[in-house]
Amino acid sequence: MSLTDTYTLSNDTKIPALGYGTWQVTNPEEAIQGVVDAVNEGYRHIDTAQMYKNEEYIGQGIKKCGVPRNELFVTSKLNNTNHGYDKARQTILESLEKLDLDYLDLFLIHWPVVKDTDLDWQQDNIDTWRALEDLYDEGKLKAIGVSNFAVPHLKNIVENCRIKPMVNQIRLHPGVLQKDTVEMSHNENMIVEAWSPLSPLKHMKEDAKVQTMCTEYGKSIAQILLRWSLQHGYVTLTKSVHEERIKENADIFDFELSTEDMKYLDGLEFEDLDKPDDFEKR
Numbered sequence: 001m002s003l004t005d006t007y008t009l010s011n012d013t014k015i016p017a018l019g020y021g022t023w024q025v026t027n028p029e030e031a032i033q034g035v036v037d038a039v040n041e042g043y044r045h046i047d048t049a050q051m052y053k054n055e056e057y058i059g060q061g062i063k064k065c066g067v068p069r070n071e072l073f074v075t076s077k078l079n080n081t082n083h084g085y086d087k088a089r090q091t092i093l094e095s096l097e098k099l100d101l102d103y104l105d106l107f108l109i110h111w112p113v114v115k116d117t118d119l120d121w122q123q124d125n126i127d128t129w130r131a132l133e134d135l136y137d138e139g140k141l142k143a144i145g146v147s148n149f150a151v152p153h154l155k156n157i158v159e160n161c162r163i164k165p166m167v168n169q170i171r172l173h174p175g176v177l178q179k180d181t182v183e184m185s186h187n188e189n190m191i192v193e194a195w196s197p198l199s200p201l202k203h204m205k206e207d208a209k210v211q212t213m214c215t216e217y218g219k220s221i222a223q224i225l226l227r228w229s230l231q232h233g234y235v236t237l238t239k240s241v242h243e244e245r246i247k248e249n250a251d252i253f254d255f256e257l258s259t260e261d262m263k264y265l266d267g268l269e270f271e272d273l274d275k276p277d278d279f280e281k282r
Ligand SMILES: NC(=O)c1ccc[n+]([C@@H]2O[C@H](COP(=O)([O-])OP(=O)(O)OC[C@H]3O[C@@H](n4cnc5c(N)ncnc54)[C@H](OP(=O)(O)O)[C@@H]3O)[C@@H](O)[C@H]2O)c1
Pocket: 020, 021, 022, 023, 024, 047, 048, 110, 147, 148, 169, 170, 194, 195, 196, 197, 198, 199, 201, 222, 223, 237, 238, 239, 240, 241, 242, 245, 246, 248, 249
């Protein structure tokens, strides 16, 4: 496996297995330089969102990086404030303008439930999804999917919509396994993307077994976590605004965690790790 290896989505679109994340990167210079550094390092997959308020800068990074558009895979996501057919359609077109792109490789509904509203989430997701389906048909979105959708949300789309989501992007790392959601996503032919794979980093520093793994494999805890995610078959998204870490996080294709080490990491639990939000609270 290598940095440019891809999975194939249910509509035959290729998606690179490792993606460069851009959450919390709001400083324009950092956002632009981050994309340039990541692409120079060999990443070909960039993940942004309307909510991150950086699409404009990510677009500038894409222009500056020197790699042709058709060699990059760019994802954005719908803000919670932009649900509903008309608003979704309008703001997806605005995302394209901000990114200065003719199409997105993947577009996701960011969250299934909009916090603090009395919307019927089922109907709301169906209406919103229809906007993604139409823009997919028009070629503006090369693939469409969802994010943070648990089993009831996935069922609602699968049972009531014309096109099945091709991706479900959820929080996944040791301590947060979301087994039911992963299983249903796979059963419905979705590729699962893992966000915040490095969240347990600081909790694992004192773990003697993890320290032994670092020595044996000659890798950092961050690299062990990213490799764990890849070996589960997840498209793995990771973010850094530091060139040396961008490089370190991509240097995970020359080793393989043993079955025993994978099992150990699967079994880790962290008491004070914040868990994925219950959808009722969104
Ligand atoms: N769909 C969703 O709801 C959702 C939610 C969260 C994230 N995401 C996506 O998933 C991407 C990845 O998640 P994430 O941003 O939480 O990323 P992450 O890769 O899990 O963690 C990033 C954090 O770890 C630090 N870091 C990065 N590499 C490191 C290394 N080698 N050693 C030590 N620390 C390191 C970064 O700091 P520095 O930048 O200072 O290096 C940053 O604070 C996001 O950027 C976003 O695109 C999606």
